[in-house]
Structures are given as C-alpha cells and as structure tokens.
Amino acid sequence: MQKGLTKQELKKCYDCHTTGYGKPGGFRSEAETPHLKNAGCEACHGPGSLHVKSEDASDIKGSLSVSDCQHCHNKARVGSFRYRPLIYGGGH
Numbered sequence: 001m002q003k004g005l006t007k008q009e010l011k012k013c014y015d016c017h018t019t020g021y022g023k024p025g026g027f028r029s030e031a032e033t034p035h036l037k038n039a040g041c042e043a044c045h046g047p048g049s050l051h052v053k054s055e056d057a058s059d060i061k062g063s064l065s066v067s068d069c070q071h072c073h074n075k076a077r078v079g080s081f082r083y084r085p086l087i088y089g090g091g092h
C-alpha cells in the first residue's frame, strides 16, 4: 500500500504499524530504526530498556488487559476483527 500513499499519509499508519512512534526511543523511520518498524514486544508491553538493564520483572508491564490492545485495535477500525481471545495467548 505504501506506493499509493504520500509521505504524510504514510505517517498516519506509523502510530499502529510500528513500535513507539512519536515516543522517546521509539520508531522514527525505516532507515534510522529498522528494528522498530513493526508492532513488536514494546507495542504491548511498553518501554523495556530499564527491564533489560535490571533484569527485574517489575520494570516492565507483564500483565496486560484489553485496554492495552485498543489503542490500535479500536472499534471504528476493526469492528469485526475478533482478536479478544488472543489476550490470553499473546498476539503478534
């Protein structure tokens, strides 16, 4: 779909289709941050650099709820997409 979109239009996709776009340490561009170009671990579990350093489980969000998914899987966009059961199994 990228080919048919202007740069500005494409940027509107980043919020859901990348990890941490617009947040500190998050996705900037495919060239600068290739490892964040999809919705990865931190899209659901939140920032994890502190957890990586400390190896402490309490430094990252381990227990999630549906509200953690609804930022991207919102009603307007994916009303008929039944992802909810996957909250118990992890999605991506």
Ligand code: HEC
Pocket: 001, 002, 009, 010, 012, 013, 014, 015, 016, 017, 071, 072, 073, 074, 077, 078, 081
């Ligand atoms: C509000 C969040 C959100 C935005 C903004 C968004 N998407 Fe998505 N997109 C999703 C979700 C969630 C899915 C997967 C669920 C589904 O298919 O219903 C998805 C699925 C897709 C898929 C199918 C992917 C696959 O692997 O099957 C394509 C292609 C896609 N989006 C393109 C785009 C493009 C291009 C834009 C920008 C113009 C965009 N999306 C903006 C949330 C979003």
Ligand code: HEC
Pocket: 039, 040, 041, 042, 043, 044, 045, 062, 063, 064, 065, 086, 087, 088, 089, 090, 091, 092
């Ligand atoms: C689509 C959202 C999503 C993504 C992306 C995701 N996870 Fe998860 N993860 C979950 C959910 C949901 C659970 C179950 C949480 C619960 O039981 O409350 C979970 C549980 C976990 C747990 C167990 C946590 C605990 O305290 O028991 C670990 C560890 C984990 N994920 C690591 C990862 C890693 C590493 C990645 C990337 C490779 C990743 N996750 C990507 C949603 C996600």
Ligand code: HEC
Pocket: 015, 016, 017, 018, 019, 038, 039, 043, 044, 064, 065, 066, 068, 069, 070, 071, 072, 073, 083, 084, 086, 087, 090, 091, 092
């Ligand atoms: C940062 C945005 C974002 C968040 C947060 C998010 N998702 Fe997704 N999800 C997507 C996008 C975009 C897709 C489709 C393309 C892809 O897989 O990258 C998707 C796809 C999926 C799929 C379909 C996978 C497949 O292979 O067909 C499931 C299931 C899913 N998500 C479950 C969840 C669950 C459960 C949560 C919450 C724990 C969650 N997602 C949180 C953006 C998100």
